[in-house]
Amino acid sequence: MKYFSLLIIVVSGTPGVGKSTVANALAKKLNIKLIHLSSFLIQNKAYSEFDEKRETYIIDEEKTELLVNQLLLKEKDLVIETIYPALVTRADKVIVLRRNPLILYEELKKRGWNELKVAENVEAEILGIVSREASESFSKVCEIDTSNKSLDEILDKIEKEMCEKIDWLGDEKVQLLLFELDKVISKNEDYETSE
Numbered sequence: 001m002k003y004f005s006l007l008i009i010v011v012s013g014t015p016g017v018g019k020s021t022v023a024n025a026l027a028k029k030l031n032i033k034l035i036h037l038s039s040f041l042i043q044n045k046a047y048s049e050f051d052e053k054r055e056t057y058i059i060d061e062e063k064t065e066l067l068v069n070q071l072l073l074k075e076k077d078l079v080i081e082t083i084y085p086a087l088v089t090r091a092d093k094v095i096v097l098r099r100n101p102l103i104l105y106e107e108l109k110k111r112g113w114n115e116l117k118v119a120e121n122v123e124a125e126i127l128g129i130v131s132r133e134a135s136e137s138f139s140k141v142c143e144i145d146t147s148n149k150s151l152d153e154i155l156d157k158i159e160k161e162m163c164e165k166i167d168w169l170g171d172e173k174v175q176l177l178l179f180e181l182d183k184v185i186s187k188n189e190d191y192e193t194s195e
C-alpha cells in the first residue's frame, strides 16, 4: 500500500533567518526525515539555468512540481526546509521564520555575498515576501521571529503554535535600511539596463 503523507511541516523564510538550524532540530526532535528542498532540486537537476548575477539557480517549475509530488507520495512524514513555500503542494503545518532585517543584513554581509544579493534578500525580509507567498498557497501560516531567541525558545514557540504577526516597517531604522537597499537595487538595475 502506498503511504500517503501524514505529517508534512514546511520551515520557510528568507535566506539567513535560521531555517536550516531550526528544521534540523525540529526533524531530530520529531524523529522524522528532513529535506533541504533547494539541495534536493539541484541534486535532481530541477533547474533551467544559473543566474550569475544573483549567484542562484533558476528552477524548472514543471520538473519541480513532479519531483515534489513524488516525494510527498513516497514519504510518510517530512520536514521540508525551503525559501519557496509555494513549491510544496501540500503541508500540514507551515512555519515562516522571520529575522530582524538589521540582524539579517549583518548575517548576509558576513557570508561575502555581493551587494545586490544581500540587498534583494534583506528587502524581501523587510517586505515579508516569503510570508506573503506562503499565505497565497496555504490557509494557515505561522510566523515566528527568531531574532535574539535560542533554538529551544524557537522550537517551544513552534510546538505551542505561538505565532506572531511581524511587520518590520514600523521600525525607523528598518525604514532607513530599506531606503539604502533600494538605492543598491536600482543602481544594479540601471547597470543591467545599460549593459
Ligand SMILES: Nc1ncnc2c1ncn2[C@@H]1O[C@H](COP(=O)(O)OP(=O)(O)OP(=O)(O)O)[C@@H](O)[C@H]1O
Residues within 6 Å of the ligand: 013, 014, 015, 016, 017, 018, 019, 020, 021, 022, 083, 107, 146, 147, 148, 149, 150, 151, 154
Ligand atoms: N536563533 C538564532 N539566533 C542566532 N543565530 C542563529 C539562530 N538560528 C540560526 N542562527 C545562525 O544564523 C546563521 C544562518 O542560519 P541558517 O543557515 O540556519 O539559516 P537559513 O535560513 O537556513 O539560511 P539559508 O537559507 O541561507 O541556508 C547561522 O550562522 C546560524 O548559526
